[in-house]
Amino acid sequence: MFRNYLKIAWRNLWRNKVFSFINVMGLTVGLTACFFIFLYVHFELSYDSFHTKGDRIYRLACDVKTPSEIIKGGSTPWPFAPNLQHDFPEVEAFTRFSFANLLVKKDNVSFQEENTLFADSSLFRVFDFKLVKGNPQTALKEKCSIVFSRTAAKKYFGDKDPIGQTLLLTGDLLPCTVTGIMEDMPGNSQIKADMLVSMSTNTERFNPGIDQQWGNFGAITFLLLKPHTNIAALEAKFPDFIERHNGKERKAAQMFYTLLLEPLKEVYLHSTRDGFESGSITNVYIFSVIAIFILFIACINFINLTTARSVERAKEIGIRKVVGATKMELIRQFIGECVLLCLIAFALTIILFAALLPMFNLLAGKTISTGIFENPWYIVTLLVAAIGIGLLAGFYPALVLSSFKPVTVLKGRFATGTKGIILRKGLVVTQFAISIALIIGTLVVYLQMNYMHSKDLGFNKAQMLVIDTHGDNAKEAFKQAISGLPRVQLVATSSSVPGAANFGAYSEIENKQGDMQVANLDLYSIDYDYLKQYQIKVVAGRAFSRDFGTDTAEAMIMNEAAVKLFGYASSDEAIGKHFRQWGRDGKIIGVIKNFHFRSLQEDIKPLTMRIKPNECDMISVNVASGNLSGTIAAIEGKWKALLPNRPFNYYFLDEFFDRQYRTEERFGKLFFNFAVLAIFISCLGLLGLASYSALQRTREIGIRKVMGASVRDIVNLLSKEFLKLVFISFLIATPVAWYFMHQWLQIFAYRISITWWVFAAAGIIALLIAIGTISFQAIKAALADPVKSMRVE
Structure with missing residues (x-):
């Protein structure tokens, strides 16, 4: 059968x-x-589902409230984790991470390991990252211990056993020992690193005393809680914990902390705080x-x-x-x-x-x-x-x-039957409504991406080459050396560039009422040429100048967003006001026009700038167009002469800034491709129905042609029924697509408006697709020999 x-x-x-x-x-x-x-x-x-204790792992997040704002951070001060474990029996273990970018030297080979993390020795107790060589209990316990991924270890040691081998870190050539080799971290892990360095190396060697600094944020903290812990009850104990350990200092600083626990498995997709991927x-x-x-x-x-x-x-x-x-x-x-x-x-x-x-x-x-x-x-x-x-x-x-x-x-x-015809028409309307909605979505995504790439950011990023010296002692000599190169137009140094991470600084600024208002403000350390090079406009006061000796210690420039934060109606009102920031007292000498130093997904934040040459590790080089490879080669030559122990790495600022939108660009490309496939499938269905409609009306078409109907008349006859369905689909799809794309655009602080022509364009595209699909079969039927058509029974 x-x-x-x-x-x-x-x-x-x-x-x-x-x-x-x-x-x-x-x-x-x-x-x-x-x-x-x-x-x-x-x-x-x-993501992170491979950790066997994942349902008990939580990221410790911290909200910081000041008189000026609430900062929702993904990191915490360094002492929090060890003291939480000591004070609360619910905390079984903790591990902290801190980003690092370290120079690693082996023999005569050097690499700048950007994908590096400092990590506590309890890392392998909390997370299931597999250690293939070494003892997970002790691999990161001692100061100056290193754990490599399998791929990174092969880069340094080839097929040799790396355990016990010594490498040199940073410009100080700090000897460190390889104590473990781990499998490459899975692709579905938000935590990724090629090299792990023991946290004690950071807290005892690079930043001694940091474990006692309750106001120094920078540790990304994860807690392993004991089974059946009541999360809400544990969070309710945190205010008392903060008050016991740091209450007086926080009140004096007017900064108030709120601790929260985020489940590990929700951090990647649901959290909006900074941190890992x-x-x-x-x-x-x-x-x-x-x-x-x-x-x-x-x-x-x-x-x-x-x-x-x-x-x-x-x-x-x-x-x-x-x-x-x-x-x-x-x-x-x-x-x-x-x-x-x-x-x-x-x-x-x-x-x-x-x-x-x-x-x-x-x-x-x-x-x-x-x-x-x-x-x-x-x-x-x-x-x-x-x-x-x-x-x-x-x-x-x-x-x-x-x-x-x-x-x-x-x-x-x-x-x-009539029911069958109605059903088929209803299904055609449904599939084309979906297709039109996807066309509208594709247009909106494209327009938003184009807007983000073409919007005036308020600074110059063209032909801007950026080199990170990582604080090398020869950075000033290198700057001077490349300044004299033929096609180098201007050179400036800073602690950060637009699109890169920068420090937040505890600040007290005199506000409109004359009070010293506390705020955590973004801080750029710059040199005298930075504003000129990036063409950032000064709207009030003046820029930093070598003619004023006090500018290095007693002067600050802020942006318009900061002016607004402290209550001033105009930028001119802020000039001459008092500030205190990280041990420096002085006056505000200038206000710059707002520029997008972060992604367009965020509002422009208050920003301050000060002259601090010792913190200016980034060198921005404005190069002339033409013979770019020759200019880069000349810069590299100066680098190798003055910084021979460091690999020469650079990037162009326009490309670097646009990397912030890489996720959205990938989303747009995937959306576009899947929308095209949906439209293609709809067209296949429409082609099939048009073919069948022509087949069913073969004799009618033959009779009409004998009676004088033209090819155009026949095409119109076969097309108008389907085009009516496409029009109905358009009416259904338009409001639905507007609602969902309007919601999607809300994730961007700076976004396009969905104008009427987007829907008109989508309707025209859908109409042309439908006409093209139907006309092929309709013209074929209209051109058929009417004698043969009338013989069809």
Whole structure:
């Protein structure tokens, strides 16, 4: 019986090659797109899930309230973690991380290890990062201990055993010992590092006494809590803990702390605080919805084409019923045909997936999967999905086809029912409404990305080469040496550049009322040429000048956002006001125009600038266009002569600043590609229905042509019905797309407005796609010989 069903199904599919091809192609593309999205969503949701104690690990976050603002931070002061473990039995263990960028030297080879973390010795007790060599209990216990990832160790030692080997760190050539080798941290870990250095190296060697500084933020802290700990009850004890240890100092400084616990598994997707790598739960939701849409459109195509062809199979069903076939047998037969189509699509999906996976990983910006056979459950999941789609999508057509009355269909009086026509039209409207909504979404994402790249940032970033000296003693000599190069126009130094991390400084500024108002303000240490080089406009007062000897100790410049924070109606009012910041007292000498020193996803924050040459490790070089490679080579030559122990690394500021939008750009590219696939599947369905409509009206078209109808008249006849459906789809899609894209834009502090022409453009694009799809078949039908058309029975 099964063999007979299979044979009939195959013959039927082969007899209707065009419709079978459209169905298989739609299902294949739909399955492939959905499977890619499934892997992406699964990967994003799996972050940090490999830690066996993950449900007991929490990140310690801290809100800092000052008279000026509330700062929601992802880091804490250094003494918090050890004292929390001492005071609360609920805390089983803790580990802290701190970012580092260290020079590592072995023999005559040097590397600037940017992906480095200081970490407490309890790291391997809290987290399940696998140590393949060394003792996890002691690997990071002693000062000057190093743990490498397997890849990083190979870079330094090749195939030799690195355990016990000595390397030199930083410009001071501090000897450190390799005490462990760990597996490369998984791609779905928010914590990633190629090199771990014992925290005691930081707290005892680089920053002695930092463990006692209750106001010094910089430790990213994770707590391992004991099983069944009541999180709310533990958080309720934190205010008393802060009051006991640091209450008087905080009150004097007018800075008040609130501690919170964030579950490890929610930090990556749900937290908006700074820290390690972060994702977006909104993007996960969006792609999940797109996957459902694509699958839904593919199923709609299947149902539409199958039920539309019901007239062709009516006599077959009538004869089979007459010879004894039951309704259930017919249902099994038709569902079997659907499942067969889906199994063919499943096989093609595997081939297509394997071919497109490298491209998908590139678009996603991470290795989502190394191959479909990486995990056997992927194949099983895809197979179950294909069979499930075949069963669900085939059930309604099977029910409709098996319900035909043999007496009616064998007399030739069968016609498609009104309900069937309404259903098909409703499904076409649905799939095109989804497609138009995706077109609108794609346009909005593109316009927002273009806006972020083209917006005036308030500073010059063109032809700006940035070099980090990492505080090398020869940095000033290097600056002077490259200043005289032919194509170097201007050189300036600073502690940070736009788009890079910078320090927050405890500050007291005289406000409008004459009081010293406390605030935590971003601070740039700069030299005299910085404002000129970056073309940052001074709107009140003056810039720093070598003519004023007190500028190095008693002068501050702030931006317009800071002026507003302290209550001044105009920038001129802030000039001459008193400030205290990190042990320095002085006057505000100038106000600069706001510029975007952070991402456009954030509002412009209050910023202060001071002359502090010893903290200016970043060298910005404005180079002339033309012979850029020669200029860089000349700069590198000076570097090697003056800083021979450090590798020469540089970047261009415009590219560096735009890296902040890398996540959004990847989202935009993925969104665009999946939207195109959804539209393609919709077009396949529309092409199939247009083809079938032309086939059903073959004799009518022939008669109309004999009566004088032109090709244009025939095309209009066949097209207008479908174009009406596209117009209805547009009316449905527009408000829905506006609502969801408006919500997405709220994550950006600076964003576009969704204007009417975006919807008009989407409607025109959808209309052109529909016309192009329908016209192909309509013109083909209109050009057919009317004599042959009228012979069709």
